[in-house]
Amino acid sequence: MIVWLNGTHGAGKTTTSTLVQRLLPNARVLDAEKVGEVLMDIKPGLPATDNFQHWDPWWPLVVETARRILHYAGGILVMPMTVLVEDYWREISAGLAEHGIPVRHFVLHVDQTALRDRIQNDTDLGPSPFRFAYMQPYAEAARTWLHNEAEVIDTTHITADEAAHRIAESVLNH
Structure with missing residues (x-):
């Protein structure tokens, strides 16, 4: 299974993912941003963009990386990654579904004022x-x-630890 933590940059995905991993049995954290970093390291570089998610290889490489890690190690992958383009999310979720990998998708939401702060x-x-x-x-x-x-988890007025417990509880009781 994959527990995907989505939300905007600064919402607490990375911090929360580490805490969720500790609460779920046989869980590991896979940051899909590392896949993007591999693509950014290609020399000469790929076509210019302001976000590696716009490169077509990113989505299937995220799916394939997650699939292979789950096949190799089993368990649960907790994946903190902002995906705000609906087509990209559709590509990733469809790719995982094709491999029979269930995904629990959570969004860490923060109201705009608190996020700006x-x-x-x-x-x-x-x-x-x-x-x-x-x-x-x-x-x-x-x-x-x-x-x-x-599943939206409003983190405006709760700690990352509280958010992690809500997510783990939801995953374990589902």
Whole structure:
């Protein structure tokens, strides 16, 4: 099984994924961003883009990487990754379904005011123009399709630990 943690940049996916992994038996974290980093390291580079998710190889490589890891190690993969383009999510979820891999899709939601504050006051990364740039695309995806495709966990007023427990509870009781 895959437990996919979606949501905008700065919502707490990476932190929450580590906590979820500890709560689920035989779980591992696979950050699909690493697949994108492999593509970014190709020399000479692939066609210019502002987001590696726009490269066609990214979606099938995410599916194939997850499939092979699950085949090799079994268990549960917790995958923190923002996917705001509906077609990309459809490609990934259909690819996983073709291999019979169940996906529990969660969105970590933060209201815009709290998110702006988190990004502005992030002590690790500092204010991030990249994260700010995705606030509006996230809001649009949430309004049009994303929240209909997942279990939404509002993290505006809860800790990452509380969010992780809600997700683990939902996975274990489903």
